[in-house]
Amino acid sequence: MYVPSLLILMSLTAEIVGAVLSPVVSFNPDWNKIITGESINLTCEVDSSVEEDFTYEWFVDGYWIHFTGKTFTIPSAESSYTGDYQCQTSAGVRSDSTRLHVHLGYVVLQVSPHIYEGDNVTLRCHQYPGHPAGKSIFYRNNTVIKDWGPEDELLIENVNLTSNSEYKCIKKVNYYLLFYELSAETSITVQELIPLLTLRTSSHSAACGDRVTLTCQAWISPLRQSTELQFAFYHNGENIQEFSLSNKYEIPYMKQNNSGDYECEVAALNYRLKKMSAAITLHVEERGDSGSSHFITIVSVTSLVLVLALIVTIMVILYRKRHVLPGNHHQPTRVACGNPDNRNA
Incomplete structure (x- = not known):
């Protein structure tokens, strides 16, 4: 157990x-x-x-x-x-x-290496320094999403886990008085803003009258730790604490009706992003039930010790019986060397 x-x-x-x-x-x-x-x-x-x-x-x-x-x-x-x-x-x-x-070339399509849910992402169609550039065009999965224009950047707002795509740009770059259309590609992979959310409790099993604290712990990338998070708590599917900056919920005095499943929810980016924790179960015992449980545990341990002691005692007795000589065993006849008259003494 x-x-x-x-x-x-x-x-x-x-x-x-x-x-x-x-x-x-x-x-x-x-x-x-x-x-x-x-x-x-x-x-x-x-x-x-x-x-x-x-x-x-x-x-x-x-x-x-x-x-x-x-x-x-x-x-x-x-x-x-x-x-x-x-x-x-x-x-x-x-x-x-x-x-x-x-x-090693004249054009690259640049994007941040770390993209998280809710980010506003900029893609830049960048040319080799020192070469004048003309217009650019942008594609997503081979479909035009921004037609030819002087801007070399494309903004994608509020990305989510379904925004993963392949992107391409074509840029007109001046080289020795001529403009060449040069292309570049990149991909976007969106990561979870909150990859891990757990609900912890000071005790999964408590007696009536105990104080129990639930803590909603959210982990976030070091690159996004300035993100404001708000937390809400639920008991058997019903909200028991609205969203707030506190990641704790306290039950000051446990009762039988506090038993059940608890969950917490975290919200970020003005509630555009929400995530729910896995549920944990709390059990509330009567004070008498708790004492009875401790008594049963003590009795069980004591009984086990007594049984082990009895087994050891039996093993010791059997060992001694096997190695002690019987009382009627014949003793050897002693003979005095070199004196024939004493052989029958």
């Missing part, structure tokens, strides 16, 4: 620690693609609630980079700098990889 509970607790603890401490690699400027010769800063972003005086390690495609600072700078990128970048804190937690593509 206790072992499964312990395993569940250990699993949840590991999940929580991983969610809280996992860093994220961010780019500045915030583009997933750049052109050779351009500069970019990579920063290891850590959850602000646990940030300490960490030291950092950096990796590209799994290989360690000889740099230990929080921010890693590429002053003049080459195509060989293309790769999957990760950082790791001295706490031993390594980030997921973030892809940087250094393009």
Whole structure:
């Protein structure tokens, strides 16, 4: 009974620690693609609630980079700098990889490497510095979504998990007095703003009159921790606390009618995004039932100890009976060496 509970607790603890401490690699400027010769800063972003005086390690495609600072700078990128970048804190937690593509060409379609639910996303059809550019056109899944125009940026508002798509732009770039139509492609992958939401309780089983506190814990990317979250609580499907900034719900005095299933809900971005936790079940016991339960437990343990003692005693008795000589066993006749007259003495 206790072992499964312990395993569940250990699993949840590991999940929580991983969610809280996992860093994220961010780019500045915030583009997933750049052109050779351009500069970019990579920063290891850590959850602000646990940030300490960490030291950092950096990796590209799994290989360690000889740099230990929080921010890693590429002053003049080459195509060989293309790769999957990760950082790791001295706490031993390594980030997921973030892809940087250094393009050897004249046009790239740029977008942020980290896109979350509710973001307003900008795509930029960017040309090699020093070359005048003309009009641009944008496509999504091979369908025109912004016709030829002087703007080199496309804004997509309030993206969600269904916004994942392939995008393409064509740009007219001047090269030696002639304009060439050059194309570039990219993709958008939207991540959950709140990947983990759990409802925790100070006690799953309480006696009448006990105080119980429910805590709605939401984990959010270090890149979006300024997002305001509001929380609501439900009992057997009915709302018991409206949305507020408090992530706690307190039951000051448990009663039988407090038994049942509890859930919490988190809202963000002016309620455009909502997420519900998994339900937990609370049991309320009478004070007498609780005492009776403790008594039964004590009696069971005592009985087990007595049975074990009885078994040990029986084993000791059997062991002694097998190794002690019988009382009527004949003793050997002693004979005095060299004196025949004493042989029958």
